[in-house]
Amino acid sequence: MDEVFRALADPTRRQLLDSLHASNGQTLNELCAQMDMTRQAVTKHLAILEGANLLATVRKGREKEHYLNPVPINDIAERWIGKYERGRLRALSDLKKNLEREDT
């Protein structure tokens, strides 16, 4: 669970997940083409995502396909978010206003 949050913290990694969501099963080179950094940098990000179980990889000959795994993200929804709120929420501004009105 900790690794999932860490993995999702980086914009590049979220972008990779976005790309895989748009087109699942892309190879490393295909993913690199969209990222403005070296192949090795992308490899590291993918390794972190895989370590967090956010994607699965399959070797196909000399290529490696990457598949999005939505399970851990779903877990966040069920554990974290449900933990704090299940119904509708008031905006923060309303919350803060009410609190300050109670000032002694």
Add this chain to the structure above:
Amino acid sequence: MDEVFRALADPTRRQLLDSLHASNGQTLNELCAQMDMTRQAVTKHLAILEGANLLATVRKGREKEHYLNPVPINDIAERWIGKYERGRLRALSDLKKNLEREDT
């Protein structure tokens, strides 16, 4: 949105949210009592959480109360998670097995 993910990436900050969820409106000193680090370190974490709009603070005399704001977490549920999956999900193990079976 980026700041929310960054804020949630740290275990200490998630612990602070947990503590506020259990007992909302705690002061800085109350929160520090549970964290095994200096007050200033906790202050920094709280500042990051506040910057991500995950909590609201209210000055009460010389004390400062901290209130959990569940709105951004709810946003994740609606944007990210819904983006990738809305219904039930198969386990990763199943996914990976199926993919490898298709090997040419």
Add this chain to the structure above:
DNA sequence: TTGACATGCAACCAAATGATTGCATATTAG
């Protein structure tokens, strides 16, 4: 087989992060 292509591994480096210490400011209690 041999060359081109796709990926893997490791050392290295700059910048961001988490935490500390020391001092300053503001409020409450006696």
Add this chain to the structure above:
DNA sequence: CTAATATGCAATCATTTGGTTGCATGTCAA
């Protein structure tokens, strides 16, 4: 007023992180 309490600000430091370069390995095609 004065002392104790609660918090704020800033400099500093070690570690982690994101990125690079260079080389190695493995696979496909001619």
